[in-house]
Amino acid sequence: AxxxxxxxxxxxxxxxxxxxxxxxxxxxxxxxxxxxxxxxxxxxxxxxxxxxxxxxxxxxxxxxxxxxxxxxxxxxxxxGDIKTPHPVQAAFIAEQAAQCGYCANGMVMATVALLARTPEPSLDEAKQALAGNLCRCGTHRRILRAVMRASG
Ligand code: FES
Structure with a gap:
């Protein structure tokens, strides 16, 4: 082989x-x-x-x-999955933080990485951590609410 x-x-x-x-x-x-x-x-x-x-x-x-x-x-x-979502996935669902959803994977991954190093980020730290992840639908406010919901 x-x-x-x-x-x-x-x-x-x-x-x-x-x-x-x-x-x-x-x-x-x-x-x-x-x-x-x-x-x-x-x-x-x-x-x-x-x-x-x-x-x-x-x-x-x-x-x-x-x-x-x-x-x-x-x-x-x-x-995680629909039945047993990761806390970050659960927060994104709770805040309905997707429009088309195409960016959601990256937003979730960036959030998981952020919270691993900074469990209680400020809003500015959250914005900075996600700044390189593009969303074309303008869902940033809901995404940031999800990040803050998942933190701390
Ligand atoms: Fe990899 Fe856009 S597809 S950064």
Whole structure:
């Protein structure tokens, strides 16, 4: 068997064969069937593709499979689901913090990473943490309410 690249995804060891230079985003969506991370710009500018890599939010369109080797990746699916949502997901649902929802994955991931390092952020800290995540629907106020609801 061809050697693959091993990484941990949502707590499970996965081995992925094929071009090690392709983006982690494509590997997650196309090889592993995890579609929580979205393709937005493909250039590291929108945040829709965010995942956690060793607990830091990264843009998976800008990380190659080779760079993810041996790392621990958490996707939206690894946080929780409709029946047992992660507290951040629950807060986004409670605040109805999505219009089209395309940015929600990145907003949730950025919030999880923020609260891991700053459990009780100020509104300004929350704004700063999400500033690199684009929302074209203008849902920022509800998103920020969700961040504050999930904090502390
Ligand atoms: Fe990766 Fe936009 S799709 S940052």
């Amino acid at each position: 061809a050697a693959g690249i091993a990484l941990a995804v949502n707590g499970q060891k996965r081995t992925v064969a094929g071009d090690p230079n392709r983006p982690l985003l494509y590997v997650l969506r196309n090889d592993l069937g995890l579609t929580g991370a979205k393709f937005g710009c493909g250039k590291g500018q929108c945040g829709a593709c965010s995942v956690l890599m060793n607990n830091e939010a990264v843009r998976s369109c800008q990380v190659t499979l080779a760079q993810a080797a041996g790392k621990s990746i958490t996707t939206l699916e690894g946080l």
